[in-house]
Amino acid sequence: MSTTKPHHDAESDPELVQSQGDTIIFYPRALNIVWGSDPRYWRLPPDQEKTRAVELVQVSWLEVTGSRENLVAGKTYEIGFKISLTQEAFGWNGSKVYVMAKQGRRGRYTWKRASLDAFTNGNPVEIPQADDKLKIQITPNSDSTIYFGMYEVWSGKWKGGLKIHNAYIREA
Template identity: 40%
Template sequence: MSTSSEKSSKGAPEGSQPPPPKGAGSGSPDVRNASKEKPQSSKVNENPEGPKKDEVSSEGTGGKKFKPKELKICWQEENQFWSIPKEDGLPVELLEVCWLDVSGEMPVTKGKAYEVSFKLSMNTEHSFGWEVPVTVMARIGKKGKYERKEIDLSKLSEKEKEFPPDKCRIEFKSDENAKNDETLYFGLYEVWTNKWKGGLRIHEAIVQEIPAGNNASTSNTGSDESRGKGIAA
């Protein structure tokens, strides 16, 4: 395991804190500004009519699992920064970046609430740079207010684990969100410190629909099998 917090700039993008490439990250250009907001205590689904039948549980809640190929990963085209497997079912691995920006989006419904999480693991042999927290963020509409959860990956092992444990929850309130943008934008970010980091493996992102006003996490109790019920792979 590398103990160095600094990496060589071999192939690194110019500038101490590079802007994301065109098309990378939902709302990425202003993500850094969101770091000033008070934290909570603590490819795209193109079906405009809502979740597919197999994305809805017997309890009436729906959601989606995003495999790595369905997410927008900043610098994923550069093989010195990311290892992207061709096979489905395998995680992507972060080799070295100073701008972590992995995001997704999906249509959502007014009056519903959503919980966002990521399944992650670490290549501990090549892990470095995780002394700083990583943030899971979500908002409704590009002008919506971010909800956020900071997560600590410094002790993450090779074992796959879901973050944040209590989920990043956001409610689609018609009186607070943009009327013409019924889209959930979410992501996993560390774009504030310019710190090089590597070794992180991203298995999937999960968006779970829950009844609005329900503060209890629907996907944070029970077995892994029960937590995944009602979400399409």
């Protein structure tokens, strides 16, 4: 009997993580997505469209994570996600999404909170918003890996209609 894993593990295809100037772009298939391999909950882009957005059908536990090694000590980086909501989006009213990041496995998380219910026009936006960016400074002589993620796991509400276009780490 074969078993399939319900969660999507980040793929290591170099096409899915791209450097564009001072920004590192992580396309959705380069991220870990809880319940991401179950089509009842997520629509992953097919192989021929790897860099297309992933679409949330419905979940009550939103957890999308990634990491990047070997960032430059002394530099400050912004971490965020480019998202949009479909016209059929539901469950976001009053629910806050948290974008969180930390330096190294033992680091402490820094976070920013975003409300998505204002983004129903379908246009992609960055969260956190421009006036409240999540920033991490890489301290010397320590693990220079940034671990980051987007979460909404506390409300217990079912939600859907979210598209994740990419995640990014950008020099601040």
